Amino acid sequence: MNPYLREQLMQSYTRLSIGTPCRREVGGPGRRSYRSLSTANVGARGQGAVARAEFEAEPGAGGGAEPGAEPGPGLGPGAGATNSSCEQMAGLATNSSCEQRPTGSCGAPHRAGGGRFGGLLALATGLVGLVVGWPAVAGAQVPDTTMPRGIQLRLVYETQFRPRLAVQPFTAVPGGVGAGAGAGVGAGSEAAGAAGVAGAAAVSPGLRLVAEEVHRIVQRDLDYSNRFDMLFEIPERLRTGVGEYGAWNALGVVYLVTGSVQEMGGGYGLRLALHDVVYGSVKEIRQFSLPPASDADFRMSVHAAADELVRWATGEPGIAATRIALSRQRSDGTYELLLVDSDGENLRRVHTNEAIYSPAWSPDGRRLAYSEAGEEGRHRVVERDLVTGEVRVVSDRGFLAQTPAYSPDGRKLAMGLWVGGRMEIHEYDLARDCCLTRISQRSRIDMGPSYSPDGRRLVFQSDRLGNPHIFTMPAGGGDAVLLTPFETGGPGYFTSPSWSPNGSQVTFHGRSSGGIFQIMVADANRPGAPVQQITSRGRSEDPAWAPDGRHIVFSGVRDDGMGLYVIDTVTGRIRPLVTGGRFRMPDWSPRLKRASDLAVSR
Amino acid sequence: MMQRLTLAVAIAALALGSTAGCSRSGGPEGPTPEQIEAERLAAEEARLAAERAEAERLAAERAAAERRAAEAERAETAAAREILEERIHFDYDRSEIRSEAEQQLMRKLAVLRANPEVRLRIEGHCDERGSIEYNLALGQRRAEAAVNWLRGYGISADRLETVSWGEDRPLVRASNEDAWAMNRRNEFRIIAGGDRLRNPAGS
Numbered sequence: 001m002n003p004y005l006r007e008q009l010m011q012s013y014t015r016l017s018i019g020t021p022c023r024r025e026v027g028g029p030g031r032r033s034y035r036s037l038s039t040a041n042v043g044a045r046g047q048g049a050v051a052r053a054e055f056e057a058e059p060g061a062g063g064g065a066e067p068g069a070e071p072g073p074g075l076g077p078g079a080g081a082t083n084s085s086c087e088q089m090a091g092l093a094t095n096s097s098c099e100q101r102p103t104g105s106c107g108a109p110h111r112a113g114g115g116r117f118g119g120l121l122a123l124a125t126g127l128v129g130l131v132v133g134w135p136a137v138a139g140a141q142v143p144d145t146t147m148p149r150g151i152q153l154r155l156v157y158e159t160q161f162r163p164r165l166a167v168q169p170f171t172a173v174p175g176g177v178g179a180g181a182g183a184g185v186g187a188g189s190e191a192a193g194a195a196g197v198a199g200a201a202a203v204s205p206g207l208r209l210v211a212e213e214v215h216r217i218v219q220r221d222l223d224y225s226n227r228f229d230m231l232f233e234i235p236e237r238l239r240t241g242v243g244e245y246g247a248w249n250a251l252g253v254v255y256l257v258t259g260s261v262q263e264m265g266g267g268y269g270l271r272l273a274l275h276d277v278v279y280g281s282v283k284e285i286r287q288f289s290l291p292p293a294s295d296a297d298f299r300m301s302v303h304a305a306a307d308e309l310v311r312w313a314t315g316e317p318g319i320a321a322t323r324i325a326l327s328r329q330r331s332d333g334t335y336e337l338l339l340v341d342s343d344g345e346n347l348r349r350v351h352t353n354e355a356i357y358s359p360a361w362s363p364d365g366r367r368l369a370y371s372e373a374g375e376e377g378r379h380r381v382v383e384r385d386l387v388t389g390e391v392r393v394v395s396d397r398g399f400l401a402q403t404p405a406y407s408p409d410g411r412k413l414a415m416g417l418w419v420g421g422r423m424e425i426h427e428y429d430l431a432r433d434c435c436l437t438r439i440s441q442r443s444r445i446d447m448g449p450s451y452s453p454d455g456r457r458l459v460f461q462s463d464r465l466g467n468p469h470i471f472t473m474p475a476g477g478g479d480a481v482l483l484t485p486f487e488t489g490g491p492g493y494f495t496s497p498s499w500s501p502n503g504s505q506v507t508f509h510g511r512s513s514g515g516i517f518q519i520m521v522a523d524a525n526r527p528g529a530p531v532q533q534i535t536s537r538g539r540s541e542d543p544a545w546a547p548d549g550r551h552i553v554f555s556g557v558r559d560d561g562m563g564l565y566v567i568d569t570v571t572g573r574i575r576p577l578v579t580g581g582r583f584r585m586p587d588w589s590p591r592l593k594r595a596s597d598l599a600v601s602r
Numbered sequence: 603m604m605q606r607l608t609l610a611v612a613i614a615a616l617a618l619g620s621t622a623g624c625s626r627s628g629g630p631e632g633p634t635p636e637q638i639e640a641e642r643l644a645a646e647e648a649r650l651a652a653e654r655a656e657a658e659r660l661a662a663e664r665a666a667a668e669r670r671a672a673e674a675e676r677a678e679t680a681a682a683r684e685i686l687e688e689r690i691h692f693d694y695d696r697s698e699i700r701s702e703a704e705q706q707l708m709r710k711l712a713v714l715r716a717n718p719e720v721r722l723r724i725e726g727h728c729d730e731r732g733s734i735e736y737n738l739a740l741g742q743r744r745a746e747a748a749v750n751w752l753r754g755y756g757i758s759a760d761r762l763e764t765v766s767w768g769e770d771r772p773l774v775r776a777s778n779e780d781a782w783a784m785n786r787r788n789e790f791r792i793i794a795g796g797d798r799l800r801n802p803a804g805s
């Protein structure tokens with residue numbers, strides 16, 4: 001086989017797979033074809049492997065090749081969707097089949113490639129075919145005459161493929177003895193974690209507990225990233241020691257995470273390795289420093305390490321090292337301002353008031369702006385420094401102020417302000433601590449602003465057409481463009497917009513065809529395009545984007561009560577964040593800690 | 603009264619005469635000075651008691667009259683207060699004054715005109731549906747709709763305050779059409795001049 005082509009294929013592993021991988025069932029034929037290629041490569045790299053893959057990819061041969069996905073040369077990413085089940089998911093304009101979809105039925109978009117198929121873009125594009133006709137590619141190179149004629153290889157970009165990932169239990173390594181190289185995987189070594197076993201006798205029970213806790217956090221973070229098909233049930237013989245990639249490969253595992261924890265400078269050293277089982281090698285390895293387990297920053301530090309693992313595997317960091325700010329109405333009617341970690345842990349109160357609405361994170365993650373009942377119950381917008389606890393009122397004139405939103409540069413705060421019998425969008429200059437300027441006009445209630453990631457546009461809600469609808473406009477003010485479908489006298493009612501931090505999607509809640517509020521997503525650049533409804537159960541309101549532009553947190557009423565939930569817009573998977581109370585109006589923080597913050601001095 | 607006084611004087615004169623007679627004749631059948639004094643005291647006491655009873659009767663009459671007046675006043679104040687505090691209701695996602703609410707506001711207008719010292723706080727409320735923040739603004743719009751209506755009839759804006767509670771303070775904690783209809787409302791609170799109210803419609 002042509003070595004250049006083979007090289008291309010090998011490098012594209014994370015991006016490309018053979019066949020049409022996205023199927024209706026968990027671990028469907030698509031996975032099998034991918035895995036068969038993996039197996040072939042681990043077992044016997046080279047032409048034989050490719051040939052086998054080709055065989056698997058032959059339409060019909062894999063038992064589940066998509067009949068509609070005909071190979072066609074020259075189709076690049078974005079050239080069009082196939083008619084796989086994922087496409088139906090992409091076109092969930094009226095109701096969401098995704099919410100009921102079994103976990104892992106259609107994987108996450110793979111982001112190893114240069115192109116970004118994030119968030120709903122991936123949904124909209126569906127299963128984009130990077131369908132390459134074999135002869136077209138091969139023709140550019142010296143033809144490989146060993147190839148059986150008449151067999152076509154189809155490479156499909158899997159926007160929703162989720163590689164299987166396993167996190168082996170972390171080892172506890174006694175301090176001093178195994179410092180450095182003893183922590184497990186050395187670059188190029190396949191014996192990750194093995195070193196910990198030898199010194200197990202000297203490991204304190206406390207350290208072992210810490211290792212278990214860190215493992216639990218990391219594993220759950222990776223699960224919540226929704227980018228992997230998690231393998232939780234690890235066979236006993238694979239729970240310690242590594243080395244046999246073949247055994248992992250047989251389980252369909254693409255990525256294996258190993259780790260070890262040792263005492264280090266009052267805290268811990270966490271050594272993590274990401275193994276590419278397909279290649280049979282260590283993809284990345286690094287040591288992170290963690291504070292003592294009693295430290296308030298301990299969990300957040302582990303989250304940051306987990307986010308780095310996601311980056312190693314997908315090219316983009318995870319969102320575990322984040323928090324969600326929210327408001328909760330207590331049984332006596334008063335409100336609490338709360339914070340909770342992205343995994344639902346560490347729920348804590350920041351402030352109480354007669355009313356607290358719509359907290360919003362500053363771009364540096366240090367401050368929160370929200371509205372609270374001021375004198376005689378009138379809402380005013382305040383900004384609170386989460387580090388010092390300092391509070392300042394930023395709606396110094398007008399009558400009723402609410403729904404603040406920071407500009408991406410953190411210099412301005414947009415909000416809805418009631419002046420002269422109308423609520424209009426105003427901008428407060430935070431840098432100069434003054435100057436509320438009106439930027440919307442001629443309406444009755446304009447509110448709920450949210451900036452585009454470049455800070456040049458705003459999405460907001462306005463009832464200028466009678467009912468509340470979603471509009472966009474230039475950030476400094478100007479002509480507003482209607483985004484949501486309008487019908488004269490219709491039941492349209494769309495509120496609480498939030499602009500995706502990495503794209504042109506806007507999420508908001510609106511009345512569904514059943515008359516119940518559900519979360520919806522629209523393309524800010526395509527006014528009038530169909531609005532996608534992404535939830536369908538119970539009642540869902542107050543959506544806010546995670547910093548990855550892929551997950552959305554919202555408040556919902558479900559069979560099991562009321563709470564906040566997180567939906568992955570790519571897979572449709574939903575998990576509860578906090579339940580059992582009137583939790584409302586969440587806002588997702590930016591990344592609060594990065595792997596670079598966990599520097600190890602060596 | 604006069605008769606009693608005359609009687610007392612006659613008795614006193616008689617006693618004086620008999621004393622003189624006694625001194626003259628020394629007869630034993632005439633009243634002693636002690637008896638005379640006792641009788642005088644009894645008479646005086648009876649007179650005072652009668653005076654007290656009379657004063658009490660008069661006071662009771664006066665108090666009754668005052669009570670009646672106060673009661674009437676209270677009733678008038680209560681009636682006026684009831685008119686002022688009567689809730690008005692709204693359609694879903696609307697802040698327009700409905701026709702029956704207009705009748706209610708008309709009655710409030712009369713009371714406000716008859717009691718120029720009265721000041722009101724108008725609170726806008728919403729049902730639980732829709733975004734909590736939008737409902738806060740909608741409640742404000744409802745409160746101001748009532749203010750604007752009253753101002754249109756000449757009530758000074760200085761006498762009317764507004765506040766919105768959005769969906770935070772429902773009248774009925776339930777999730778059905780009846781509860782929602784009850785909760786979409788304006789409440790009217792008297793914040794000054796409400797101790798004594800004239801009710802132009804009553805009495």
